[in-house]
Amino acid sequence: MDDRKKRILQAIVDEYINTAEPVSSGSIARRYNLDYSSATIRNEMAELERCGYLDKPHTSSGRVPSALGYRLYVNELLKDDDISIEEIKYIQSKLETRVNEIEELTRITTSTLSEITHYTTVAVGPRNNMQKIEEVKFVLLGKRNLMAIILTDSGIIKETIIKFDEDITEEQVNTLTFIFNNKLKGKPLEAIDKPLEEYIFSQMNYSLNVIKPIMQQLKKVISEETEYLLEGANKAFDLPEFKSLEVAKNFINILDTKEIMMDLLNTGFANDINVYIGEETENEKLKDFSIVTFKHKYKDKDLGTIGIIGPKRMDYSKVISVMKYISKKLNGE
């Protein structure tokens, strides 16, 4: 894999990202000044195809990058810093808006990302099992509704409402607050479990009628998937690959069954930015799409993961540049 092959591959991928049409040797020779004739490029393309970096839809057509081709492109050939000054200004103005809740920050980041890249963006909150409980609050609403608020160290606030068939007193609320905090402060969310329920029951003289619903609801809340945010789903429909109804249907299906995205977003490895190209994820439905995810942090607090989903020929340079820039901005230059 010599240098010239790489340059040609890069030109092909760039061209394909722009045009969405199979790339011919002629168009490369013409538009990229590589100083080789189309014939030479043709030979190299044949070679690149043999190595698995390019595909050919049919005998007499131009070439299309394979997943392997994109992979090489992403790993080695990416040109960084692919954002314009206007875009930088736009991002800055967006990120400067004062936010009150971290959910709002996630929302802003997600929508900005979608607006700049023109791809569909999704976000999920941080994984529950990474979070530690900082405080538990109970608030009586009316006489029979209790709101439970759990603050975690990543700043996520989970709140839920528990309904009772009997009146709850302020005193009961105070005791509950004391005991829960006593037992849970600093513990992971999973500490809300059966043993805790038994312990609390043994410590308090309230009927199970009070404690059971609380525990049930709390367990439900912490087991619930975290917020799932979707931005710019309709943008995808302007892409040429969506002329195929099959592709469009798959896309809607992926977004509708949150599990697929959740899985992907949550399995991110150590890297801050992960790229999944088409069939690299084993999911059949994703074979026509690529997904780029990044760990969303603010002042080193984990705010979850944000992902961009687009066609395989997505503009990786742009996407990754923007992600890196936002990441940098959020974590103090």
Next chain:
Amino acid sequence: MDDRKKRILQAIVDEYINTAEPVSSGSIARRYNLDYSSATIRNEMAELERCGYLDKPHTSSGRVPSALGYRLYVNELLKDDDISIEEIKYIQSKLETRVNEIEELTRITTSTLSEITHYTTVAVGPRNNMQKIEEVKFVLLGKRNLMAIILTDSGIIKETIIKFDEDITEEQVNTLTFIFNNKLKGKPLEAIDKPLEEYIFSQMNYSLNVIKPIMQQLKKVISEETEYLLEGANKAFDLPEFKSLEVAKNFINILDTKEIMMDLLNTGFANDINVYIGEETENEKLKDFSIVTFKHKYKDKDLGTIGIIGPKRMDYSKVISVMKYISKKLNGE
């Protein structure tokens, strides 16, 4: 408009709802035992077309109901009680699940509706300006975060978090709670306005640094569009009308720009159930779709509006029957 015309129109609409293909005089004569020859039906169809109830895609094709045709069908020809026993059982089992929050009830109703009808369902909460404040609570989270909770008479709970640059004391929280409740109990949400801010400021000796952010955030929350729920968006893609990319794109666009749906759902008139057929709404994008909305109530509390969006040839009988049934169930038989 005699009775026979109506029977024939009904047959045509029924047939078209089933097949999504232009309906020919022959198929009606064959499949519906109206005891007339295809020629007679042909004559009537010509007449119905002249009156504007039917359309013809081209000279030698079968007929398709026009918006006016559907309208007549919905207003006069609908057969009620179009739900099977299995479906009734399914709905019952769904509605029986014990719910803790009304949002959960809305979620269950919305998804049940989508599952039974196989159409896409959306829901919005009740309009803010209809609601009265029942109670306001403030809860200190940490030292500089204040959670504000507003309970309204329709049971909707709005909560928000306000960040401060200085520490807040428990005492301040108590005073705030007292004053806000004093001034707001029983008042509509819009009572949270500038005069209130000034009044509170005049009554308390806290700096504006505390009161301003609270008022700002509260105003923001009450002005915010209420929850928007979407269920079964992907189901639409199995419908034959979605073979047209144009239609699919419009659909995604409608769902993505919540305002359109919001407008429609919120403008519902006195009726409990409203039907909008295709071009009846002036919105160009909606011309290929019909929307049926119903006021979602539980024990006479307003829980907002739920809407079903589907193709113009949606199964109105089924949809309306299911809605009526659910409505009945939620409001005590």
Next chain:
DNA sequence: TTTTAGCACTCTTTACATTCGACTGCTAAG
């Protein structure tokens, strides 16, 4: 040895012509 011009070959796309079939509309008979 590497590059390149040139040409034969392949395969898709588009256009056009033709056929086939499903309707309707109308007429005339029942």
Next chain:
DNA sequence: CTTAGCAGTCGAATGTAAAGAGTGCTAAAA
């Protein structure tokens, strides 16, 4: 008033041909 029957219309499907875009290979040039 109903209906059988038939001419006429239009769309969908099929076949064929020509055009166009690209490749692969060969042989000459650098």
